[in-house]
Amino acid sequence: MSRHWALAARCAALFVALGFVAPVSGAVPVISQGVHLEQVGSIPVPAAPRAGYLASQVTARDGYAYISLGKAFTIYDVSDPAAPQRLGSYEFPEEIWRFRITGSRAYVGANFLGLGILDISDPTAPRLVGTYDTLGQASIAAGFETKVVIIDHMEGLVMVDVSDEAEPVLIGSYYIDGYARDVVTLGSLAFATESPSGLYVFDLSKPGSPEPVSILHAAGAPRAIEVSSAAGGSTLLCGASGGNLQVYDVSDPLAPIRAATFKTPGRAEHVALDGAVAYVADGEAGIQIVDLSTPTKPRLLGSYELARRAHYVSFAGSHVFVIAGDEEDAEVVILRRS
Amino acid sequence: MNRVLPCVTSGLLALMGASALGQDQWPQFRGPHAGDVVDDPALPDTWSETENVVWKIDVPGQSWSSPVVWGDHVFVTSAVSSGDEPAPVPGLYEEGHDFGAIKSSAQHRWVVYDVDFATGKLNWERELHRATPPFSKHIKNTYATETPVTDGRHLYVFFGSIGLLGALNLSGETVWTTKVDVFETRWQYGPAASPALHDDRLYILSDNANGTSLVAFDTKTGEEIWRVLREQHGGANWSRSWSTPFVWENELRTEIVTAGAASVRSYDLDGNLLWKIDGMSSMTVPTPFAKHGLVYISAGYPGEALRPVYAVRAGASGDITLWKKGGPATAFPGPLRSSEHIAWSYPLLGPYSTSTLVYGDYHYTLLDRGFLLCHDARTGEEIYGRQRIEIGNGFTASPWAYNGKIFLLSEDGDTFVVQAGPEFKILGKNALDEMSLATPAVVRGSVILRTQSKLYRIARGTRR
Numbered sequence: 001m002s003r004h005w006a007l008a009a010r011c012a013a014l015f016v017a018l019g020f021v022a023p024v025s026g027a028v029p030v031i032s033q034g035v036h037l038e039q040v041g042s043i044p045v046p047a048a049p050r051a052g053y054l055a056s057q058v059t060a061r062d063g064y065a066y067i068s069l070g071k072a073f074t075i076y077d078v079s080d081p082a083a084p085q086r087l088g089s090y091e092f093p094e095e096i097w098r099f100r101i102t103g104s105r106a107y108v109g110a111n112f113l114g115l116g117i118l119d120i121s122d123p124t125a126p127r128l129v130g131t132y133d134t135l136g137q138a139s140i141a142a143g144f145e146t147k148v149v150i151i152d153h154m155e156g157l158v159m160v161d162v163s164d165e166a167e168p169v170l171i172g173s174y175y176i177d178g179y180a181r182d183v184v185t186l187g188s189l190a191f192a193t194e195s196p197s198g199l200y201v202f203d204l205s206k207p208g209s210p211e212p213v214s215i216l217h218a219a220g221a222p223r224a225i226e227v228s229s230a231a232g233g234s235t236l237l238c239g240a241s242g243g244n245l246q247v248y249d250v251s252d253p254l255a256p257i258r259a260a261t262f263k264t265p266g267r268a269e270h271v272a273l274d275g276a277v278a279y280v281a282d283g284e285a286g287i288q289i290v291d292l293s294t295p296t297k298p299r300l301l302g303s304y305e306l307a308r309r310a311h312y313v314s315f316a317g318s319h320v321f322v323i324a325g326d327e328e329d330a331e332v333v334i335l336r337r338s
Numbered sequence: 339m340n341r342v343l344p345c346v347t348s349g350l351l352a353l354m355g356a357s358a359l360g361q362d363q364w365p366q367f368r369g370p371h372a373g374d375v376v377d378d379p380a381l382p383d384t385w386s387e388t389e390n391v392v393w394k395i396d397v398p399g400q401s402w403s404s405p406v407v408w409g410d411h412v413f414v415t416s417a418v419s420s421g422d423e424p425a426p427v428p429g430l431y432e433e434g435h436d437f438g439a440i441k442s443s444a445q446h447r448w449v450v451y452d453v454d455f456a457t458g459k460l461n462w463e464r465e466l467h468r469a470t471p472p473f474s475k476h477i478k479n480t481y482a483t484e485t486p487v488t489d490g491r492h493l494y495v496f497f498g499s500i501g502l503l504g505a506l507n508l509s510g511e512t513v514w515t516t517k518v519d520v521f522e523t524r525w526q527y528g529p530a531a532s533p534a535l536h537d538d539r540l541y542i543l544s545d546n547a548n549g550t551s552l553v554a555f556d557t558k559t560g561e562e563i564w565r566v567l568r569e570q571h572g573g574a575n576w577s578r579s580w581s582t583p584f585v586w587e588n589e590l591r592t593e594i595v596t597a598g599a600a601s602v603r604s605y606d607l608d609g610n611l612l613w614k615i616d617g618m619s620s621m622t623v624p625t626p627f628a629k630h631g632l633v634y635i636s637a638g639y640p641g642e643a644l645r646p647v648y649a650v651r652a653g654a655s656g657d658i659t660l661w662k663k664g665g666p667a668t669a670f671p672g673p674l675r676s677s678e679h680i681a682w683s684y685p686l687l688g689p690y691s692t693s694t695l696v697y698g699d700y701h702y703t704l705l706d707r708g709f710l711l712c713h714d715a716r717t718g719e720e721i722y723g724r725q726r727i728e729i730g731n732g733f734t735a736s737p738w739a740y741n742g743k744i745f746l747l748s749e750d751g752d753t754f755v756v757q758a759g760p761e762f763k764i765l766g767k768n769a770l771d772e773m774s775l776a777t778p779a780v781v782r783g784s785v786i787l788r789t790q791s792k793l794y795r796i797a798r799g800t801r802r
Binding site for chain 2: 112135154198215217218
């Protein structure tokens with residue numbers, strides 16, 4: 001684990017200048033305002049392809065880390081992050097773009113296979129329980145009750161009923177202009193994004209074919225998005241685009257707004273949201289932590305440098321998971337936050 | 339309808355003859371009128387793999403070049419591999435780790451076929467080169483995607499992937515060949531722009547990873563006459579176009595219109611820049627064409643904030659840029675705008691691969707994921723907005739029209755027949771059940787249609 005102290009020192013100086021306490025000393029990197037990160041473990045992965053394309057992903061939940069790389073979806077026990085244990089894996093016939101997890105299911109965008117529904121209730125033996133073949137390349141999917149929405153390059157947003165997971169039934173689709181990129185759900189709301197500019201909001205509780213309840217066009221829409229409820233009843237949506245952090249306030253789903261475009265020190269590639277705190281995989285600049293409590297004025301809280309380029313970030317409980325590396329060699333870095 | 343072919347003695351007269359006689363000949367990509375075919379009641383509206391098929395033949399290798407027709411000659415090109423090549427993938431394909439680039443290690447033969455128009459029998463086959471392709475190509479591209487062009491005396495063939503420009507006589511004998519610089523293309527997609535023929539010159543636009551050039555060649559000798567090394571703002575990263583140059587004979591002058599990535603540029607016949615438009619899609623494929631005194635230019639990479647269609651008046655000079663860099667970040671197709679030299683433009687209307695069509699008073703845009711739109715060709719006013727053709731069916735071949743109908747050939751090999759005019763109505767669907775990206779030729783009552791492995795002559799009243 002190699003760390004770049006020069007930038008950390010610069011960050012520390014910045015925090016001091018901003019009036020924060022910056023307890024950067026000794027072997028403990030970062031941070032400020034009560035956020036403290038330190039590496040506690042890692043999982044080697046053979047490659048970390050470019051973010052936004054067919055990419056490796058890590059998502060953690062309840063002591064497990066779910067990692068996709070190429071065609072493989074693999075589950076690790078990370079209850080002891082210092083000693084991750086590989087449990088089980090499922091090999092798709094097509095490359096995995098990305099996935100989202102709802103309960104005991106992983107909804108996988110499996111390229112030309114379409115939607116793949118994995119039962120992950122037994123982490124030692126993830127099992128494909130259903131597929132739905134969209135008409136183009138499926139890149140990600142997300143669930144709400146018995147509905148799953150899929151992002152497909154030819155169709156846009158495709159909605160299927162998975163009451164019978166073995167035989168998903170098409171409900172309808174909505175064409176999304178440009179390149180449809182991502183979809184994420186929060187309650188009954190689904191947020192979909194496209195390049196170059198569109199953010200689409202759908203209410204999945206409504207019957208029938210998907211129709212957006214609102215559409216926002218703003219330059220530099222992110223390829224990958226995350227959504228989170230923040231204090232005060234607001235709802236934030238974030239993503240990385242053009243190396244910047246893009247912040248949306250979607251508290252009113254009928255009238256989403258682009259709250260801010262925030263230039264991070266590096267090149268933002270992916271974002272994870274915890275309430276009003278964004279963890280940004282910031283390329284060469286490692287992990288940046290950004291306060292979004294005032295969405296129109298993002299504020300850098302601190303950073304954590306990595307030896308290698310940070311591509312993807314997620315968190316679960318007290319741990320942050322980062323894919324760092326390059327197309328030849330990479331690892332999932334496990335950080336403890338306190 | 340077999341008319342007596344005119345005997346012409348010059349390339350200019352030959353092309354003019356082809357133009358004056360309508361679709362007796364089909365000398366180039368999209369024919370003499372950019373897909374607008376002279377009406378002919380003998381032309382078919384319906385077909386299948388067996389219905390209205392005069393003949394169909396297997397064509398070896400992989401190629402998406404269009405057939406061209408002169409007299410009894412139907413010319414097609416191909417790159418024939420000695421190995422197994424991966425099949426192309428239909429639909430809007432987003433690349434994986436390698437941008438979709440495929441490198442073949444098998445030896446290829448670059449071949450021209452002359453097929454008899456009446457019978458479908460092979461008149462001759464000429465191998466022009468044999469080698470392992472020096473560069474990769476996109477999985478949807480081929481090593482022989484450029485459409486040849488003919489003036490009735492010679493067939494001019496360009497294989498950009500190996501840098502070979504050549505002239506054959508109609509008996510298949512090589513008149514000359516010229517080596518052209520070969521460059522890696524951006525993201526290893528491989529080249530595709532076809533040569534443009536005007537008078538005694540061939541024009542080749544080469545946008546590649548090293549830069550961009552427009553080169554004029556002598557049709558009689560293959561010698562280079564002039565070369566313009568173009569600068570693209572944004573550098574070599576922006577040298578991403580697969581668009582064929584268009585020689586525009588307008589009421590004021592003759593000029594060469596090139597649709598490049600980032601910029602449209604028009605040159606006089608000596609290669610001097612006349613005007614430019616900054617503001618294109620970063621990947622530009624459609625070929626410009628002219629109607630109603632306007633030249634229509636488009637580009638539409640789906641992920642781009644600027645995917646414009648421009649209708650430009652004759653006589654422009656200097657920088658006539660309309661849209662600011664980065665586009666307006668608005669809903670499709672964006673606002674209609676005009677200027678002194680641009681009759682109309684939309685910032686997001688442009689198609690990815692298909693060229694647009696002007697038929698009668700209307701401008702038709704066929705979007706890659708299966709939508710047709712119609713606008714007033716002179717003013718750009720919307721006649722109808724996005725009309726769905728068929729979900730999931732992608733389009734790369736450019737549309738054509740005759741007898742009051744628009745024809746839209748999908749990548750799945752389905753030709754949708756749409757009523758021309760202000761009301762959108764799908765009249766039928768003709769399926770050939772094989773991937774199709776090449777724009778057909780339409781000549782003497784027949785549609786010459788190329789699928790992935792076959793060449794069809796389709797005409798009324800025949801059944802196989």
